[in-house]
Amino acid sequence: QITLKESGPTLVKPTQTLTLTCTFSGFSLTTSGVGVGWIRQPPGKALEWLALLYWDDDKRYSPSLKSRLAITKDTSKNQVVLTMTTMDPVDTATYFCARRPRPYYFDSWGQGTLVTVSS
Amino acid sequence: QSALTQPPSASGSPGQSVTISCTGTSSDVGGYNYVSWYQQHPDKAPRLMIYDVNERPSGVPDRFSGSKSGNTASLTVSGLQAEDEADYYCSSYAGNNNYVFGTGTKVTVL
Numbered sequence: 497q498i499t500l501k502e503s504g505p506t507l508v509k510p511t512q513t514l515t516l517t518c519t520f521s522g523f524s525l526t527t528s529g530v531g532v533g534w535i536r537q538p539p540g541k542a543l544e545w546l547a548l549l550y551w552d553d554d555k556r557y558s559p560s561l562k563s564r565l566a567i568t569k570d571t572s573k574n575q576v577v578l579t580m581t582t583m584d585p586v587d588t589a590t591y592f593c594a595r596r597p598r599p600y601y602f603d604s605w606g607q608g609t610l611v612t613v614s615s
Numbered sequence: 616q617s618a619l620t621q622p623p624s625a626s627g628s629p630g631q632s633v634t635i636s637c638t639g640t641s642s643d644v645g646g647y648n649y650v651s652w653y654q655q656h657p658d659k660a661p662r663l664m665i666y667d668v669n670e671r672p673s674g675v676p677d678r679f680s681g682s683k684s685g686n687t688a689s690l691t692v693s694g695l696q697a698e699d700e701a702d703y704y705c706s707s708y709a710g711n712n713n714y715v716f717g718t719g720t721k722v723t724v725l
Contacts, residue, residue, distance in 0.1 A: 533714075542716060542717065543653070543706075545715065545716060548712065556711075556713065558713070560616075592660060594661075599649060600707075600708035601651035601663060601666040601706070602661075602706075603663045605660040605661055605662070606660060608660055
């Protein structure tokens, strides 16, 4: 059974850096073709793809947020970490991590974690 | 890259069919056969319903089908059931390992 779970702060202040962790089980990020991505969803709004990390440590970012994002992995802990700098209230959203088993879709999703940006 | 365009809402009576469109450009929907569709119930995580334009993952009812023509992809739900009432999002590969999602469509079962 494949599971993913997001963890991190529920509240961050403007200008701070957000760090979110995705802990997964049921698959390996060393398997060729596999990736773990981050997608967010502001309250009442649409999904937005943020970043993707591949089994070979290749990393891809949304062009509009590339300068603020970093994605890394700890294979031994089955974790993928997303950092987003210079947080703003418009970044308030539920952040999901999801598995990409092969190009180009996400087949398993975490429950999501709501992050509120407010002073 | 801009979000793919979906109608805000769609509806149908139980047993009827509803089709949702997803319009992009030749750089995303029109350029690749990598359109996927996700169902999302309130306060839940998205669920993959269709991938690679018209492939269904195991466990997804065959009432759900996908297609594509030019820069527009479509999701059809046949034989609507109450549990199909949800938000639906399309997504497409957009080249250079980028992904783009649609604006979302709320499906109501009348």
